[in-house]
Amino acid sequence: MTTQRLRIMEYLRRTRTHPTAEQVHRAISAELPTITLATVYRNLNKLTEGGSIIRLKVGNTYHYDGKEGDHIHGICSATGDIVDIDQPELVRYVKRRLKHPGFTPQDIRIIVTGTCDKR
Numbered sequence: 775m776t777t778q779r780l781r782i783m784e785y786l787r788r789t790r791t792h793p794t795a796e797q798v799h800r801a802i803s804a805e806l807p808t809i810t811l812a813t814v815y816r817n818l819n820k821l822t823e824g825g826s827i828i829r830l831k832v833g834n835t836y837h838y839d840g841k842e843g844d845h846i847h848g849i850c851s852a853t854g855d856i857v858d859i860d861q862p863e864l865v866r867y868v869k870r871r872l873k874h875p876g877f878t879p880q881d882i883r884i885i886v887t888g889t890c891d892k893r
């Protein structure tokens with residue numbers, strides 16, 4: 775893994791804000807002043823394809839998440855904020871119980887819309 779990719783992944787592991795590519799670029803520029811937005815996009819795509827991070831689409835915008843472990847995403851329909859709902863046992867329950875004839879689930883993401891306290 776390149777230094778740039780590693781730095782982006784480390785940043786996403788420690789932030790809980792589910793940033794956009796532009797926000798990742800702004801944050802990572804403090805450590806890597808020469809990195810371009812295009813490079814950030816390319817590395818975010820590679821990390822997403824490799825399964826190291828996940829990409830969430832809210833409206834027309836992609837957000838990136840480096841949090842490890844099963845969690846549910848709550849998206850506020852008023853502010854667009856994304857919160858991590860740490861109920862791994864609920865995700866594991868769905869993974870265990872989900873069955874549909876002729877369909878094999880591979881990856882389960884639970885996204886719940888609602889309203890946050892800031893609305």
Ligand SMILES: [Zn+2]
Pocket residue numbers: 792839841845847857858
């Ligand atoms: Zn998350």
